[in-house]
Amino acid sequence: MTTAHRTRAIAGILAAVLAASIVAQTQSGASEPAVSPDAPPTVVITGANRGLGLEFARQFSAAGFEVIGTARRPDEADDLRSLGVRIEQLDVTDARSVEQFAAAIGDHPVDILVNNAGIGGRVLSIEDLDAERVRRIFEVNCLGPMRVTQAMLPALRAGDRKLIVNITSLLGSIERNTRGGYYGYRESKAALNMFTRSLAVELDPEGFTCIVMNPGWVRTGLGGPGARLSPAESIGAMITVIDGLKPADSGAFFSHDGERVPW
Numbered sequence: 001m002t003t004a005h006r007t008r009a010i011a012g013i014l015a016a017v018l019a020a021s022i023v024a025q026t027q028s029g030a031s032e033p034a035v036s037p038d039a040p041p042t043v044v045i046t047g048a049n050r051g052l053g054l055e056f057a058r059q060f061s062a063a064g065f066e067v068i069g070t071a072r073r074p075d076e077a078d079d080l081r082s083l084g085v086r087i088e089q090l091d092v093t094d095a096r097s098v099e100q101f102a103a104a105i106g107d108h109p110v111d112i113l114v115n116n117a118g119i120g121g122r123v124l125s126i127e128d129l130d131a132e133r134v135r136r137i138f139e140v141n142c143l144g145p146m147r148v149t150q151a152m153l154p155a156l157r158a159g160d161r162k163l164i165v166n167i168t169s170l171l172g173s174i175e176r177n178t179r180g181g182y183y184g185y186r187e188s189k190a191a192l193n194m195f196t197r198s199l200a201v202e203l204d205p206e207g208f209t210c211i212v213m214n215p216g217w218v219r220t221g222l223g224g225p226g227a228r229l230s231p232a233e234s235i236g237a238m239i240t241v242i243d244g245l246k247p248a249d250s251g252a253f254f255s256h257d258g259e260r261v262p263w
């Protein structure tokens with residue numbers, strides 16, 4: 001995808017968010033807008049200090065979003081800081097950290113939540129399974145997004161777009177699992193998928209759109225240097241898909257290029 005395509009796609013999100021804001025104001029008959037038409041939409045991205053999270057922050061920021069990027073160690077998040085975005089401390093496995101993060105956001109409306117933070121696991125044989133390692137993977141990849149989503153609900157309800165994007169993996173697809181292995185990682189993402197589907201059903205009456213997205217195989221710390229896609233390619237494609245989401249898409253499993261992935 002070209003830079004021009006990406007810019008147009010993100011501009012579409014901006015236009016949609018701002019249009020929704022103005023329509024909401026008109027319908028409510030409010031004399032003072034709840035959100036200024038000039039206020040940029042806000043996106044929260046977890047695990048934004050490196051890898052895909054950092055690229056999400058870069059592209060959303062370039063498109064004019066207010067980006068709130070989280071890092072476990074904000075003092076060390078130099079690349080994220082260089083983007084000039086707001087940085088908040090967040091360890092998704094630590095309930096107290098999640099609580100403090102939500103308090104820091106307060107009643108600031110959040111339009112999009114990207115639950116991106118995750119860890120890998122390359123256990124290929126049941127013989128090598130370490131239950132404690134699996135527990136840790138579940139803590140980060142599944143319980144983490146559940147905690148953060150719950151804590152962010154008031155801010156998301158105050159936002160216009162009401163969009164939750166949970167970053168999953170093709171390895172979380174049961175139907176596409178023809179090679180086995182990756183114990184712990186596959187299960188954690190399949191559980192995240194199920195969480196997202198339940199969330200989509202529960203929050204549908206409130207106008208939320210909740211999806212899972214597979215970013216493809218990407219050259220990051222997790223994906224490794226031999227992966228097929230650059231972070232810029234993966235995130236550019238994902239933002240195009242996010243831009244085109246309709247309410248009927250809620251509860252779906254998408255790949256970075258918009259392909260529907262079987263559960």
Ligand SMILES: NC(=O)c1ccc[n+]([C@@H]2O[C@H](COP(=O)([O-])OP(=O)(O)OC[C@H]3O[C@@H](n4cnc5c(N)ncnc54)[C@H](OP(=O)(O)O)[C@@H]3O)[C@@H](O)[C@H]2O)c1
Binds near residue numbers: 115117221227
């Ligand atoms: N790269 C791929 O090919 C690929 C493929 C499929 C799915 N994914 C998914 O894409 C997402 C991003 O992966 P990536 O490739 O960007 O990985 P990455 O480069 O390893 O980055 C992972 C990010 O998650 C953060 N993180 C880890 N544990 C955390 C915790 N307990 N609390 C908060 N943040 C935590 C890391 O922070 P620290 O720097 O503090 O560790 C880092 O910012 C993950 O959900 C992953 O499963 C990636």
